[in-house]
Amino acid sequence: xxxxxxxxxxxxxxxxxxxxxxxxxxxxxxxxxxxxxxxxxxxxxxxxxxxxxxxxxxxxxxxxxxxxxxxxxxxxxxxxxxxxxxxxxxxxxxxxxxxxxxxxxxxxxxxxxxxxxxxxxxxxxxxxxxxxxxxxxxxxxxxxxxxxxxxxxxxxxxxxxxxxxxxxxxxxxxxxxxxxxxxxxxxxxxxxxxxxxxxxxxxxxxxxxxxxxxxxxxxxxxxxxxxxxxxxxxxxxxxxxxxxxxxxxxxxxxxxxxxxxxxxxxxxxxxxxxxxxxxxxxxxxxxxxxxxxxxxxxxxxxxxxxxxxxxxx
Amino acid sequence: xxxxxxxxxxxxxxxxxxxxxxxxxxxxxxxxxxxxxxxxxxxxxxxxxxxxxxxxxxxxxxxxxxxxxxxxxxxxxxxxxxxxxxxxxxxxxxxxxxxxxxxxxxxxxxxxxxxxxxxxxxxxxxxxxxxxxxxxxxxxxxxxxxxxxxxxxxxxxxxxxxxxxxxxxxxxxxxxxxxxxxxxxxxxxxxxxxxxxxxxxxxxxxxxxxxxxxxxxxxxxxxxxxxxxxxxxxxxxxxxxxxxxxxxxxxxxxxxxxxxxxxxxxxxxxxxxxxxxxxxxxxxxxxxxxxxxxxxxxxxxxxxxxxxxxxxxxxxxxxxxxxxxxxxxxxxxxxxxxxxxxxxxxxxxxxxxxxxxxxxxxxxxxxxxxxxxxxxxxxxxxxxxxxxxxxxxxxxxxxxxxxxxxxxxxxxxxxxxxxxxxxxxxxxxxxxxxxxxxxxxxxxxxxxxxxxxxxxxxxxxxxxxxxxxxxxxxxxxxxxxxxxxxxxxxxxxxxxxxxxxxxxxxxxxxxxxxxxxxxxxxxxxxxxxxxxxxxxxxxxxxxxxxxxxxxxxxxxxxxxxxxxxxxxxxxxxxxxxxxxxxxxxxxxxxxxxxxxxxxxxxxxxxxxxxxxxxxxxxxxxxxxxxxxxxxxxxxxxxxxxxxxx
Numbered sequence: 001x002x003x004x005x006x007x008x009x010x011x012x013x014x015x016x017x018x019x020x021x022x023x024x025x026x027x028x029x030x031x032x033x034x035x036x037x038x039x040x041x042x043x044x045x046x047x048x049x050x051x052x053x054x055x056x057x058x059x060x061x062x063x064x065x066x067x068x069x070x071x072x073x074x075x076x077x078x079x080x081x082x083x084x085x086x087x088x089x090x091x092x093x094x095x096x097x098x099x100x101x102x103x104x105x106x107x108x109x110x111x112x113x114x115x116x117x118x119x120x121x122x123x124x125x126x127x128x129x130x131x132x133x134x135x136x137x138x139x140x141x142x143x144x145x146x147x148x149x150x151x152x153x154x155x156x157x158x159x160x161x162x163x164x165x166x167x168x169x170x171x172x173x174x175x176x177x178x179x180x181x182x183x184x185x186x187x188x189x190x191x192x193x194x195x196x197x198x199x200x201x202x203x204x205x206x207x208x209x210x211x212x213x214x215x216x217x218x219x220x221x222x223x224x225x226x227x228x229x230x231x232x233x234x235x236x237x238x239x240x241x242x243x244x245x246x247x248x249x250x251x252x253x254x255x256x257x258x259x260x261x262x263x264x265x266x267x268x269x270x271x272x273x274x275x276x277x278x279x280x281x282x283x284x285x286x287x288x289x290x291x292x293x294x295x296x297x298x299x300x301x302x303x304x305x306x307x308x309x310x311x312x313x
Numbered sequence: 314x315x316x317x318x319x320x321x322x323x324x325x326x327x328x329x330x331x332x333x334x335x336x337x338x339x340x341x342x343x344x345x346x347x348x349x350x351x352x353x354x355x356x357x358x359x360x361x362x363x364x365x366x367x368x369x370x371x372x373x374x375x376x377x378x379x380x381x382x383x384x385x386x387x388x389x390x391x392x393x394x395x396x397x398x399x400x401x402x403x404x405x406x407x408x409x410x411x412x413x414x415x416x417x418x419x420x421x422x423x424x425x426x427x428x429x430x431x432x433x434x435x436x437x438x439x440x441x442x443x444x445x446x447x448x449x450x451x452x453x454x455x456x457x458x459x460x461x462x463x464x465x466x467x468x469x470x471x472x473x474x475x476x477x478x479x480x481x482x483x484x485x486x487x488x489x490x491x492x493x494x495x496x497x498x499x500x501x502x503x504x505x506x507x508x509x510x511x512x513x514x515x516x517x518x519x520x521x522x523x524x525x526x527x528x529x530x531x532x533x534x535x536x537x538x539x540x541x542x543x544x545x546x547x548x549x550x551x552x553x554x555x556x557x558x559x560x561x562x563x564x565x566x567x568x569x570x571x572x573x574x575x576x577x578x579x580x581x582x583x584x585x586x587x588x589x590x591x592x593x594x595x596x597x598x599x600x601x602x603x604x605x606x607x608x609x610x611x612x613x614x615x616x617x618x619x620x621x622x623x624x625x626x627x628x629x630x631x632x633x634x635x636x637x638x639x640x641x642x643x644x645x646x647x648x649x650x651x652x653x654x655x656x657x658x659x660x661x662x663x664x665x666x667x668x669x670x671x672x673x674x675x676x677x678x679x680x681x682x683x684x685x686x687x688x689x690x691x692x693x694x695x696x697x698x699x700x701x702x703x704x705x706x707x708x709x710x711x712x713x714x715x716x717x718x719x720x721x722x723x724x725x726x727x728x729x730x731x732x733x734x735x736x737x738x739x740x741x742x743x744x745x746x747x748x749x750x751x752x753x754x755x756x757x758x759x760x761x762x763x764x765x766x767x768x769x770x771x772x773x774x775x776x777x778x779x780x781x782x783x784x785x786x787x788x789x790x791x792x793x794x795x796x797x798x799x800x801x802x803x804x805x806x807x808x809x810x811x812x813x814x815x816x817x818x819x820x821x822x823x824x825x826x827x828x829x830x831x832x833x834x835x836x837x838x839x840x841x842x843x844x845x846x847x848x849x850x851x852x853x854x855x856x857x858x859x860x861x862x863x864x865x866x867x868x869x870x871x872x873x874x875x876x877x878x879x880x881x882x883x884x885x886x887x888x889x890x891x892x893x894x895x896x897x898x899x900x901x902x903x904x905x906x907x908x909x910x911x912x913x914x915x916x917x918x919x920x921x922x923x924x925x926x927x928x929x930x931x932x933x934x935x936x937x938x939x940x941x942x943x944x945x946x947x948x949x950x951x952x953x954x955x956x957x958x
Binding site for chain 1 (some may be wrong): 734
């Protein structure tokens with residue numbers, strides 16, 4: 001492991017932790033505006049997290065170490081996963097960091113713990129959330145893996161770092177397939193981060209909630225960790241989409257100037273994407289749970305079709 | 314010298330068979346303990362020996378008995394055999410540790426001596442199958458293995474369900490032997506020898522391959538030949554379920570690989586056939602597992618799923634090697650082999666801990682369990698490691714082998730010919746689905762068994778199991794962790810270069826992030842903790858009936874895959890008035906169809922029964938009729954011979 005990689009580990013983690021909450025609140029702001037409200041300040045979320053850290057943690061008397069461990073595992077898995085998706089600076093990959101399959105399964109690791117924590121307290125809300133989350137994640141998985149396979153096929157590498165480096169060198173999407181894949185990646189992003197039309201991140205209503213249901217029993221600093229890991233997940237998936245499709249500014253050299261430019265460009269790009277997600281959410285109603293498989297089936301056939309076109313071309 | 318060690322380890326196993334049999338007139342623990350000690354000693358010796366042979370690549374050969382030239386019981390241990398012997402010994406050691414305590418709690422008095430002895434014979438037969446140097450001894454020990462396992466399944470023969478399961482298993486396992494026998498006889502007819510040597514390309518060898526494939530599929534539990542697993546596993550004692558599921562199924566995989574590698578020169582369609590069989594088995598296996606509420610039957614279905622994944626790897630190997638893509642073929646083969654080892658380890662871990670749970674709660678129904686994490690904390694922790702491993706989560710061993718299969722799928726897309734890619738894409742998508750569903754399945758299993766409140770009085774009174782019943786699973790759990798973290802290094806030591814991500818580094822990073830987060834929060838955040846009731850919308854006391862049950866958990870998946878389950882719902886209502894407003898009475902019914910049993914097994918059984926009926930009419934018992942038959946036969950022979958001349 002060389003110096004630049006070590007530096008990358010620290011910088012990327014700090015950067016993700018700093019900006020992740022911001023992007024969540026940008027989406028919220030856009031949604032509020034779309035609904036005709038002014039919405040809270042985009043920096044409010046930092047105060048909320050700080051407040052949660054100061055509060056006491058409440059555990060159910062029926063809960064076990066699963067509940068206590070989950071927030072830590074969740075944030076650790078997300079932060080390691082975030083290392084697999086460089087935000088602005090792409091170093092040489094070391095020892096399989098950046099492997100796209102490992103990235104997917106790190107997300108699965110966090111989900112596994114979260115679903116168990118949902119069941120731990122014995123609350124019906126948690127169980128409902130866990131059950132739905134595991135079902136949804138299972139049926140979106142084929143689409144995700146097909147899209148990832150297509151990325152591997154287009155970039156001829158299993159590693160996200162190599163993919164980013166290649167797309168940074170090209171400067172713009174190298175094939176039309178990539179642009180079409182962006183649509184599939186967007187669907188995956190919406191599903192994985194529990195957004196409308198799959199889940200509603202705003203409510204605690206038992207009819208709609210999935211992700212919120214699972215973390216209903218979390219409180220205090222544990223809740224802060226869960227919120228933060230959800231934000232990190234959103235950021236890393238957005239970075240994956242953006243750095244592949246619009247790699248402007250992405251740099252492979254470790255120089256302060258280029259990195260500063262890249263960072264500014266990155267925040268701009270993500271803000272635009274967050275705006276799109278906000279508008280997308282505002283223009284849509286949440287789907288009935290059992291209508292989702294048909295949506296996913298559509299996404300699956302769409303991505304398979306793209307790949308087959310690419311393959312036969 | 315090394316061959317001598319092999320013979321000594323076989324001798325120890327034989328001692329383990331004889332010792333409890335010698336003590337059958339005395340129901341004393343010492344005989345059984347001695348027998349288990351023999352298993353452990355023999356397995357350690359065999360394991361060390363096979364590890365040495367596997368790493369150095371040396372072969373050993375030994376001819377035990379040769380009555381006639383051409384027929385011999387002879388053994389060869391090469392690298393492939395050494396790998397499977399290592400697998401058998403690792404699992405046997407841990408299972409024997411567990412059984413030494415578990416078997417003492419079984420009912421049956423003296424029969425427990427027989428159980429210990431027969432378990433040793435079972436392990437011995439599997440060792441000998443793997444070490445067999447020719448098809449003749451392969452078949453002999455294959456049949457010994459089938460017989461032993463049947464006796465072991467029938468341990469609790471006083472129950473009707475066990476007898477039914479045993480009989481079902483007996484029929485299926487002999488069907489398997491029948492097909493293997495057919496394959497071996499066909500090979501003998503085409504090559505003229507029992508030696509495991511290349512048979513060349515001919516229609517006969519293709520038919521022999523299909524026969525062997527069916528034979529091994531029945532034993533390995535490939536759908537549609539899988540039905541014996543969910544019957545036999547719940548019926549047999551836990552150590553036996555663990556051995557059957559994690560080792561005996563692998564012996565079938567070994568058989569398939571041995572014949573594919575040494576005897577046949579596979580064609581592409583063989584690979585496609587194996588791949589499709591594997592994919593259907595994997596997907597359907599896990600979908601059925603999600604529906605099960607008997608914990609052992611659920612694990613049995615999950616074994617079916619994992620065997621399917623192993624078959625996918627083998628199928629890809631055959632396809633790639635017939636396309637001359639040897640690098641990819643190697644990766645696929647390694648993924649299949651590594652998954653074989655990993656599945657053996659985490660599945661025996663899961664079976665043993667599930668057995669502990671059943672022992673403590675006296676039920677196999679996961680809906681009757683719950684809250685055991687507080688009452689059996691060590692068992693819960695061990696089961697948790699197994700669940701993480703089987704759900705293919707990094708950095709444990711289940712992920713290590715599945716990632717290899719993913720990699721070989723991903724790289725194959727770049728090279729295979731176009732029409733083929735569509736098939737590969739479909740299989741890849743289904744494989745991803747399988748893997749995600751197995752995570753859902755084990756969230757359900759762990760959640761229902763260990764978390765929340767106990768749902769029956771027995772579960773509320775459950776106690777942690779004794780030390781030996783924890784030691785065996787604990788060894789397996791550490792193997793899960795080591796094989797996962799050091800997967801890349803293990804491949805390096807074994808002499809293979811694979812594009813495997815360094816899981817140790819990832820594990821370290823995970824740990825570092827965990828510790829850092831904990832440290833930062835410890836110093837910055839509030840440390841106040843309050844323990845109180847679960848929030849229940851204002852209800853005063855929380856009841857177990859309020860929590861999410863296992864059935865409820867898998868309900869969305871049941872509905873999404875209802876076409877696969879073929880659930881039949883009937884709803885009949887009668888009303889007093891003509892506008893159907895005042896309800897009089899009604900009947901609602903939900904029936905789960907056992908698809909394979911009702912549409913495949915029973916028709917075949919009925920057809921063979923009907924044939925037997927027809928044939929039995931000839932057996933009138935009357936001497937005159939038999940004389941007429943003989944007379945007709947003689948006439949027929951004369952006519953036939955005359956026609957030939």
